[in-house]
Amino acid sequence: MIELQQNNPLHGLKLETMVTELIDFYDWKILYAALRLECFHTNPSMEAAVKFLKKTEWARERVENFYLYRFKRMPKGSAAQFELKPRERGFFDGIMPRKPQELTVELVAEMRDKATSDYQEMKRNNSRPKYGKDKPRTQDAYAQNKRSSSNRPAPSQDPKNPWGN
Known part of the structure; x- marks a missing residue:
């Protein structure tokens, strides 16, 4: 079992x-803004936070995910x-944690707003009819799935050079 867990921070x-570690790097306000757990907001103390997280599995998993993917910045x-x-969870050999992500309360609010708008956009796109008269017409499958913010070139049509180099 230990060998399976060696690559998990x-x-x-x-x-x-x-x-x-999280409180020393961030503070109570940033942790509350990012995680929305009352143990980081109402009379925050180390003892109360640890006691709450030990008793509440979903909150502990939320903090552990934050630690892995925001603080240690491990790959998804x-x-x-x-x-x-x-x-x-485990990670491939040789993957090392990176510097923690710098966060502010304002940045967390911006990230939350962007995630909400992305989710709403996804719901709108998935709620469109996929078949029948109301199906939106598109040029091709690539144009339909292409991200507007992507700066990648279109794939090459040359079968000998699929990367477009």
């Missing part, structure tokens, strides 16, 4: 140590990895 890390896993709890 949470392996062997106590909850109190993790929360201490596959859908199968996200089915596992954060402490059960």
Whole structure:
């Protein structure tokens, strides 16, 4: 079991140590803005936060995900990895944590607004009829799936040079 967990920054890390690292780097206000957990907002203390997180599995997983992907900035896993709890996930050999992401309360609010608008856009796109008269007409499958913010060139039509180099 230890060999399977060697590449997980949470392996062997106590909850109190993790929360201490997060509070030292960020502060209570930023953690509350990012995680929306009352233990970081109403009379915040280390003892109360750790006690709450030990008793509440969903909150502990939220903090562990934040620690992995915002604080340690580990690469996102596959859908199968996200089915596992954060402490059960593994990473490839040689992947090392990076510097923590700098956050402010304002930046967290901007990120939350963008995520909300992206989610609403996705819901709008998925609610369109896919078949029949109301199906929107598009040029081709590539144009339909192309991101507008992407600066990537269109794929080459030359079968000998699919990368367009």
